[in-house]
Amino acid sequence: MLERPNDLRSCSLADAFLTIGGKWKPYIVWYLNTAPDFTMRYGELKRHIPWTISHKMYAQQLHELEDDGIITRHEYMEGNIRVVDYTLTEAGRFLVPAILYLRDWRAVFGGFPASTLTRTQGSWEGETVSYVCEGSNDSGLSARIEFDVARTREESLADSEGDAFFAPEN
Numbered sequence: 001m002l003e004r005p006n007d008l009r010s011c012s013l014a015d016a017f018l019t020i021g022g023k024w025k026p027y028i029v030w031y032l033n034t035a036p037d038f039t040m041r042y043g044e045l046k047r048h049i050p051w052t053i054s055h056k057m058y059a060q061q062l063h064e065l066e067d068d069g070i071i072t073r074h075e076y077m078e079g080n081i082r083v084v085d086y087t088l089t090e091a092g093r094f095l096v097p098a099i100l101y102l103r104d105w106r107a108v109f110g111g112f113p114a115s116t117l118t119r120t121q122g123s124w125e126g127e128t129v130s131y132v133c134e135g136s137n138d139s140g141l142s143a144r145i146e147f148d149v150a151r152t153r154e155e156s157l158a159d160s161e162g163d164a165f166f167a168p169e170n
Contacts, residue, residue: 019068022054024061026099029088033070038088039074045086058100062086070095073138087132090135097122097131097145104129117149 020026031048032038040048046058065071070092074085088096100121107116122129127150135141 019070020095022061022064024049024058024155027066027071028061028065028086029070029092029095030099032086032088033093035088038093039085042084042086065092090139090141094133094135094141094143097133097143100131101145108147108149114150122147 027049031045032040048103066073069089071086072089076083104117104120120129122131131145133143153163
């Protein structure tokens with residue numbers, strides 16, 4: 001039990017930030033989420049990250065995500081070539097709605113043009129964007145995050161030309 005209600009040292013929030021913290025971890029999760037069967041080969045995944053990342057840092061971030069149960073590593077031989085694949089686990093797939101929400105949150109409050117949010121990977125329901133993850137039949141887990149963009153301040157949603165943000169028609 002926490003001695004003080006707002007003490008994060010023994011809280012799961014601190015551990016969650018340690019788990020996803022790191023310059024490249026959110027991108028690794030993002031790109032594995034876009035892959036068929038949530039799986040990519042080592043080099044293919046690295047090429048998807050649109051910035052230069054050293055082999056050492058990339059391998060370290062992959063290792064930490066594997067240790068935390070966010071991804072799994074599969075090593076096998078194809079002829080004489082060793083192949084390494086990484087797959088997003090169910091725990092990793094449950095991170096995706098939070099990452100998508102953070103992307104769209106920054107689009108709204110970060111001074112991006114209103115059109116930025118039209119690229120959301122969430123689902124529009126009126127003026128609300130929803131991010132959903134359904135777990136395996138065994139786990140029975142599901143997650144849903146909703147972002148009601150209609151309730152945000154209009155000036156936060158205006159782009160550089162003064163056009164207010166709008167939700168696309170369904």
